[in-house]
Amino acid sequence: MATLSSVFDPRSIALIGASDQEGSVGRIILDNLLKAKGRKIFPVNPRKDTLLDLQCYPDIGSVPEHVDLAVIAIPAGAVPEGVEACGKAGVGGAVIISAGFRESGAEGALLEKRLSDARKRYGMRILGPNCLGFVRPDSGLKATFVEEMPPPGNIAFISESNALTSAILSWGLYADIGFSMVASLGSMIDIGFGDLIDFLSNDWKTTSILMYMESVGNAKKFMSAARSFALRKPIVVLKPGRFIDRTSLERSSTLFVPSGNDAVYEAAFKRAGVMRVRDIAGLFHAAGVLDSRKLPRGPRLAIVTAAGLEFAYAGAGLMATDALIEFGGEPARLSPETIRTLKNSLPPQWSEGNPVDLLSNTDTAGYVEAITACLNDPGVDGVLVIYVPMNTAGPEVVARAVIESAGKSWKPIIAAWIGGSQVRKARDILLSGNIPTYSTPEEGVRAYVNMFKYRRSLDLLHETPSELPERHALSRQKLVSLIHKALAEGRTSLNDRESKEFFDGYAIPSTPSRTVHTVEEALHEAGEIGYPVVVKVVSSQIPSPKDAGGVVTDIASDERLREAWTKMLKRVKERAPGIAIEGIALQKMIEPVDYKLVLGSRRDRDFGTFIFFGMGGINADLIRDFSIGLPPLNRTLAKRLMEETKAYRLIQGFRGRPPADLDSLEELLVNFSHLIADFPEISGIEINPLVISSGRAHARDVRILLETSPVDDGLIINYHSPYPHLIISPYPGHLVEDWKFRDGTAVVLRPIKPEDEPLAREFLSTLSEETLRTRFFSSSTNIDHEWLVLMCDTDYDRHLAIVAEISEGGRRRIIGVGSLHVDPESNSGEFALLVHDDFQRKGLASKLLRLIISNGIKKGLNEIEGQIMSENEKMIALAKKLGFSKKWEREGTQVVALSLKDRRVHSGAGHETDRT
Numbered sequence: 024m025a026t027l028s029s030v031f032d033p034r035s036i037a038l039i040g041a042s043d044q045e046g047s048v049g050r051i052i053l054d055n056l057l058k059a060k061g062r063k064i065f066p067v068n069p070r071k072d073t074l075l076d077l078q079c080y081p082d083i084g085s086v087p088e089h090v091d092l093a094v095i096a097i098p099a100g101a102v103p104e105g106v107e108a109c110g111k112a113g114v115g116g117a118v119i120i121s122a123g124f125r126e127s128g129a130e131g132a133l134l135e136k137r138l139s140d141a142r143k144r145y146g147m148r149i150l151g152p153n154c155l156g157f158v159r160p161d162s163g164l165k166a167t168f169v170e171e172m173p174p175p176g177n178i179a180f181i182s183e184s185n186a187l188t189s190a191i192l193s194w195g196l197y198a199d200i201g202f203s204m205v206a207s208l209g210s211m212i213d214i215g216f217g218d219l220i221d222f223l224s225n226d227w228k229t230t231s232i233l234m235y236m237e238s239v240g241n242a243k244k245f246m247s248a249a250r251s252f253a254l255r256k257p258i259v260v261l262k263p264g265r266f267i268d269r270t271s272l273e274r275s276s277t278l279f280v281p282s283g284n285d286a287v288y289e290a291a292f293k294r295a296g297v298m299r300v301r302d303i304a305g306l307f308h309a310a311g312v313l314d315s316r317k318l319p320r321g322p323r324l325a326i327v328t329a330a331g332l333e334f335a336y337a338g339a340g341l342m343a344t345d346a347l348i349e350f351g352g353e354p355a356r357l358s359p360e361t362i363r364t365l366k367n368s369l370p371p372q373w374s375e376g377n378p379v380d381l382l383s384n385t386d387t388a389g390y391v392e393a394i395t396a397c398l399n400d401p402g403v404d405g406v407l408v409i410y411v412p413m414n415t416a417g418p419e420v421v422a423r424a425v426i427e428s429a430g431k432s433w434k435p436i437i438a439a440w441i442g443g444s445q446v447r448k449a450r451d452i453l454l455s456g457n458i459p460t461y462s463t464p465e466e467g468v469r470a471y472v473n474m475f476k477y478r479r480s481l482d483l484l485h486e487t488p489s490e491l492p493e494r495h496a497l498s499r500q501k502l503v504s505l506i507h508k509a510l511a512e513g514r515t516s517l518n519d520r521e522s523k524e525f526f527d528g529y530a531i532p533s534t535p536s537r538t539v540h541t542v543e544e545a546l547h548e549a550g551e552i553g554y555p556v557v558v559k560v561v562s563s564q565i566p567s568p569k570d571a572g573g574v575v576t577d578i579a580s581d582e583r584l585r586e587a588w589t590k591m592l593k594r595v596k597e598r599a600p601g602i603a604i605e606g607i608a609l610q611k612m613i614e615p616v617d618y619k620l621v622l623g624s625r626r627d628r629d630f631g632t633f634i635f636f637g638m639g640g641i642n643a644d645l646i647r648d649f650s651i652g653l654p655p656l657n658r659t660l661a662k663r664l665m666e667e668t669k670a671y672r673l674i675q676g677f678r679g680r681p682p683a684d685l686d687s688l689e690e691l692l693v694n695f696s697h698l699i700a701d702f703p704e705i706s707g708i709e710i711n712p713l714v715i716s717s718g719r720a721h722a723r724d725v726r727i728l729l730e731t732s733p734v735d736d737g738l739i740i741n742y743h744s745p746y747p748h749l750i751i752s753p754y755p756g757h758l759v760e761d762w763k764f765r766d767g768t769a770v771v772l773r774p775i776k777p778e779d780e781p782l783a784r785e786f787l788s789t790l791s792e793e794t795l796r797t798r799f800f801s802s803s804t805n806i807d808h809e810w811l812v813l814m815c816d817t818d819y820d821r822h823l824a825i826v827a828e829i830s831e832g833g834r835r836r837i838i839g840v841g842s843l844h845v846d847p848e849s850n851s852g853e854f855a856l857l858v859h860d861d862f863q864r865k866g867l868a869s870k871l872l873r874l875i876i877s878n879g880i881k882k883g884l885n886e887i888e889g890q891i892m893s894e895n896e897k898m899i900a901l902a903k904k905l906g907f908s909k910k911w912e913r914e915g916t917q918v919v920a921l922s923l924k925d926r927r928v929h930s931g932a933g934h935e936t937d938r939t
Contacts, residue, residue, distance in 0.1 A: 025148050026848055027214070027222045029115025031157065031204070033091035034062060036166070037083055037114070039105055040096035040121075041066035043074050048096050048120065048168045052156075055165035056094070058172075062164065065090065083112045090114045094156065094166050099123030102152065103137035110145025117142075118166050119151035124210055126153055139212045147213075154209025155185045158192065160202055161228060167207075176201015177230040179223050181216060183208050183237045187303075200307065203228040208240075217244030221847050224252050233306045234260045239288070242629050243750040246295050246653075247820050248847070253296030254484055254813065257477060259309040260299050262288055287627045290651040294660075294751070296480045298473060304466075309473045312459045317435040318478035321404035323355035324471055325397035326378035326464075328409035329385045329416075339409050339441065340378030343464035350472040354378075355403040361396050368392040387416040387424050394425065398432040404475070405435045407467050410449070412442045418449035426456035435459075435474060439467035485812045487780040488659035492690075499701065502528055506704045506729060514563045517727040519608045526722055529698045531691055533722040534613060538606040542588045546581055548609050555579045555612040558587060560595050564602040567726060571599045574724075577612060613721055617680040619712035620670060620720075621649065622692070624699045626706050626730075632699055632748045636692065638670040639712040654696040655753035657777060661692035674715060684718040691720055703748040706730040752819045758878070764865050768829060772874065775824040775840065780811045782828075786837040791860045797895045798857045800916075814840075821845040825874050827858075827867055838862045841871030843878055843887065852879050852887040856898065869901055876905065880923050888920040 036056055042049030049068075053075060056064050065088075066074040069081040080086050083093060083105070093109045095102060099121050109117055124135035135152065142149050150157065156167030161175040169188075173195030180202060182188040188207040195202055203226060206219060216234060223229045232252065239245050249258055264285060292299045300309050324347055328340040344354050357365075357377050365373065369389060374380035379397065381389045390408070397406045408425055410418055418440060429436045438453045438460040440446040453460040461467040505521045517525070519536055526533045535552070538561055539545045549556050560573030568574050572594035575587040588607070595604070621639030624632055630653060637649025650667035652660060665671045665688070676682040699705060707728040714723050746752055759773040775783070787795075787806050795801070816822045827839035839858040846852065854875045858868050879887045889907070891898050893915050907919040 025115035025146055027116070027148055027218060028848075029091045030118065030148050030150055030214070031159065031206075031222060032162075033116070035065065035088060035090050036062055036092045036094060037065040037067050037080075037086055037090045038094045038096070039067040039083060039109075040094075041068050041071075041074050041079065043071070051168040051170060052094060052096055052120070052166070055167060055170070059164040060162050063088065067093075083108050083114065086112070091116065092166070093117045094120065096120040096168070099127075099131065099134055099152075103134060103141055106138045106141040106147070106149070110141055110147055114147065116148040117150070118154065118156050119149060119209070120154065120156055120168065121151075122153040124152050126210065135210065135212060142213060148218075149213040150206070151209035152212065153185075155188045155207035157204060157206035158202070159204050171196045173205065174199060174201045175228075176203060177228060178202050179204040179206075179219075179226075179229045179232045180234075181206050181208065181219050181232065182235040183211075184235055185209070187235050211240045215240035215244065217241055217246075217248040218847075220245070220248035220252050220258070224248070224255075225848070229256070231257045231259065233309075234258065235306075236260055236262045237264065239291075239629050242291070242631070243820075244847075246291060246630075246750050247818055249295040249297055250484070250818055251821065253481070254816075257309075258295075258297045259306055260292060260297050261301070261303065261306050262292075262299065284627070286651050287630050287633055290633065290653055291630050291750075293480055293483070294653050296484045298477045298480065300473065305469065305473070309470070309477075312435075312437075312470045312474050317429075317433060318481070319404040319435055319471065319475045320478065322351070322353040322472070322475050323402060323404045324352050324407055324468070325355045325357065325400070325403045325405070326407045326409065327381070327390065327393045327397060328378055329381040329390065329411070339411060339439075339464050340374075340380055343407060343409060343439070343468050344378060346465040346468040347472070350469055352468065352472045352475065355397075355400070357397070358400050358402055361400040361403075364396045365393060368396075385416065387420050390416065390421050391424050391428055394428045394436070395431075398428065398434050398436075403434070405437065405471055407437045407439060407464070407471060409439045409464050409467070410441065410446065412445045418442075418446045419452055422449040422452040422456075422458075425453065426458060429456070429458060435471070437461070437467045437471050439464045483659065483663060485809060486659045487808075487812070487815075488657040488778055490778045498528070502702070503704070506702070509563070510729060510731070512563065515729055515731055516563075517729070518561055518563060518605070519559065519725065520561075522725040522727045525698060525727065526725065529694045531694055531698070531722055532720060533725065534610045536608045536610045538608055540606050542585055545584060545588060545607060545609055549578075549581070549584055552609075552611045555614065556584070557610045557612050558584070558591065559608040559610070560591065560604055561606045561608050562599075562602050562604050565595075565599055568595075569724070571595050571602075572597075610723075613714055613716045613723065616712075616714045616716055617718075618670070618674050618677075618683065618715040620674070620715065621709070621711040622695060622713045622722075623709035623711070624654075624695075624705075624707055626748065631750050632703075634664065634692075634696060634699070636664050636670075637668045638673075639710075643711060653751055654700050654749060655751065656693050656696035658689050658693060659777075661689040661696075664692065665689075681718050683715045683720065688715075688720050697753075700746060700749060700753045703746065704730055754817075755819050755823075758823075758825070758874075760874075762827075762870060764862075764867075770838075770867070771828045772825055772870070773828065774819065775815050775826050777812075777815050777817050779815050779826065779837070780808075782835060782837045783811055783814055783826075783840075786840070786859065789859070790857075794857070794860050794863075797892050797898070798855070800892065814842075821847060823878055825871060825878075827862075827871065839867045839871060841868075841875050843875045845882065845884065850883070850885050852882070852884050854879075854887050854889045856889075868898070869905070872901060872905055876921065876923070876926075880926050884923050886920055886922050886924075888918055891917050891919060893917050 038053055040049045041053045044050055065086045066077055066079040067083055068079050071079040073079050093114045095105050095117055102121050123131050125132040158165050158167055160173055169192050171192045173192055180191055185207050192205055252258055298309055300306055326340050326343050347354055354377050370382055372382055379393050381393055394406055397403050410421055425438060436458055438458050440450050450460045459470050502525055509517055523533050523536055537548045539548055556578050557576045560568045565571050575591050578584050578587050619640035621643050622636050624634050626632055634652045634654055635649045638646050648669045650664050652664040674683040705727060709726045710722045712723050714721050755774050762770045762772050822844050824840055824842040826837050829836055829838055842855045844853045856868050856871055902919045907921045910918040910920040
């Protein structure tokens with residue numbers, strides 16, 4: 024398959040549909056292409072011999088030179104044949120401007136399928152169809168019929184909307200906003216958001232990406248690319264439709280959880296470290312501040328203004344405070360020390376609080392003293408400075424003072440200079456000093472809150488979770504047999520007993536249940552387990568016993584049990600006549616119940632299985648307090664999932680009730696995440712309530728739904744991916760391997776985890792300078808937290824590091840690591856090896872490299888390569904022994920490469936099914 028460079032960095036371009044007719048699309052595109060630097064342009068039009076003094080060709084096959092990119096602007100009906108002809112001619116990529124495909128109805132959808140099939144046959148990359156094309160201002164390349172060319176810059180803009188793309192190009196030119204790329208995606212039959220993020224990650228000119236997204240397209244590719252990019256540079260997305268899905272919610276038994284809903288998108292953006300904004304203006308406001316090194320460490324903002332009570336803008340500070348609370352920030356509480364400092368330096372009439380109103384007759388020194396005092400306050404995370412005309416101090420003088428103050432602190436300063444021409448020069452001064460500057464207090468506050476939320480997302484990406492206890496082995500086959508049995512019986516859900524077996528397998532505490540068939544059996548069992556008890560009807564024909572009146576709680580005596588038994592059966596037969604009752608489940612009633620929560624999973628059409636957590640009980644759908652996360656979870660992610668609900672504050676202790684054991688609740692959520700990851704056969708689970716009693720959580724009412732969709736029929740076990748229902752690959756436990764040195768020392772070879780950061784730090788810090796130099800080409804490697812996060816990255820689709828671990832005196836120790844970094848653009852990988860000095864020359868490097876090769880084959884890579892110092896003769900010899908050959912060598916560095924294409928065919932790789 025061709026690479027995206029064929030599309031976005033072509034050396035030769037053919038325009039199919041070129042024209043010389045003034046004002047036509049073919050003419051405008053041709054004029055645009057001819058302005059590109061260093062590109063060969065070939066017009067294609069069977070009715071012309073020349074166009075604009077260029078030789079014109081009747082078809083793509085007649086072009087005498089290789090063509091990297093074809094820009095296609097012909098009627099939709101002719102496009103599939105045009106793509107077919109491009110494929111036969113060896114064209115690497117195409118931009119299809121033409122419209123009239125699936126957006127136009129069934130006939131157009133068939134045309135789109137034909138061109139998609141042609142693309143796959145020849146391995147072409149296609150942008151579109153029905154797109155505006157793209158612009159790369161730095162090289163002057165305009166593969167579009169839009170005539171505006173914005174100035175070069177560092178922002179990339181990717182849009183699903185042609186109209187918005189055109190508007191952004193015009194706006195960028197007007198506002199002098201520079202872009203590294205502007206691209207319109209159209210129908211995304213091939214190139215989507217994830218592809219462009221990966222392409223731009225290797226573009227040094229691009230320092231941030233802005234996106235307008237209506238639908239994500241390939242969610243798995245987007246998440247993988249976005250998580251990788253966001254670790255180094257910001258991504259900002261505007262996605263409309265925040266309320267549209269409210270009219271078509273899919274309801275579970277007690278909680279509304281929509282499919283394809285905006286809340287799931289919100290959770291995905293947070294997980295990927297993507298900053299979401301609410302409007303077009305927010306896109307560019309965010310782009311200016313997220314690239315800043317000064318991101319606030321908290322939401323607490325101090326507001327400094329000098330409006331004065333007599334001035335019309337006296338409410339500017341209050342307006343900013345209102346906006347701060349509305350957008351999710353927090354007004355900072357100034358410490359007593361800060362109040363005293365300001366009292367000694369400001370006029371007696373100052374506001375004595377936050378907002379800090381200096382009054383309109385303040386001078387520049389008053390601004391500086393107030394800003395400095397706020398920045399020095401440990402309870403302040405950032406400062407918003409509001410300037411209005413008619414202050415004693417001039418706008419430019421105050422602007423320069425703000426810049427000077429900002430240079431003395433790591434905390435961010437945001438500026439809002441209100442007014443027209445009087446403050447325009449001051450705004451330019453502030454912007455040139457890297458101070459985010461806005462024309463209203465609300466805009467400044469929004470920028471600050473965006474900075475804080477982005478910092479919080481980055482912290483999540485960089486946070487090291489604590490270790491969980493080792494998962495005990497379970498019999499997956501036994502649990503699968505329960506699913507098969509239920510499906511064979513025509514059931515779409517598991518019964519209470521079967522559900523509890525799943526929970527037992529994953530250490531999720533649940534209420535013990537005994538199934539009885541007569542009231543006498545019930546009385547006997549109640550005597551065994553002790554009152555009070557709960558009884559529930561068991562029937563595969565009733566998805567939710569509660570909805571059929573088949574649940575009675577708080578039964579405290581034999582007499583009450585007999586009465587409840589009779590009335591419950593009568594009620595169920597009235598509400599669900601003709602159903603087969605398989606028994607009655609008898610449970611010990613948990614007392615006291617301090618809190619009721621809900622925990623569950625559902626399947627989203629874009630992002631696969633997701634987890635929801637929040638306030639439970641019969642009022643769950645009314646209260647609607649829940650958060651959404653994407654599996655797999657670790658302790659850090661589980662905690663964040665809980666923190667985003669009001670229930671989290673409640674379960675820390677409320678009105679004399681004891682707090683929940685949050686550590687064990689985190690562990691329960693992680694175990695729940697493992698369960699849903701291991702079973703794509705499960706379409707949804709709901710635990711409601713998940714009760715907290717004396718601090719401990721118990722799953723009381725459980726419902727497990729099974730996947731019965733025809734699209735999945737027969738494919739659940741045979742999918743190419745072992746996790747077809749997840750967009751983030753979980754820990755690949757099937758790669759764990761026991762191995763031994765020749766002297767019998769036991770070694771565990773396993774994929775690295777985020778929790779390994781302390782072990783990785785110890786491993787790297789005890790290496791010799793020589794070993795560090797030969798691996799990192801420098802002996803002075805800075806082993807900081809951010810560096811270790813990248814090493815322990817958990818995107819197993821594109822970064823797989825296998826660590827070698829031993830046990831010494833009961834302590835775990837990493838002694839070697841072999842890593843494979845995948846480049847999705849070229850479908851290749853780069854390997855690296857590092858073995859501790861104490862364990863070199865024992866065969867570990869050879870073992871790790873063989874594992875890397877094996878995993879490269881399983882991932883379907885075409886090639887893997889590695890960069891080795893020319894003096895590292897042992898590593899070069901090992902690579903040669905395993906089939907690598909020298910690709911190039913210069914300046915003391917050698918790159919070796921190994922083709923995996925033939926090995927992949929012979930091994931039959933790419934069909935892993937082991938999920939345990």
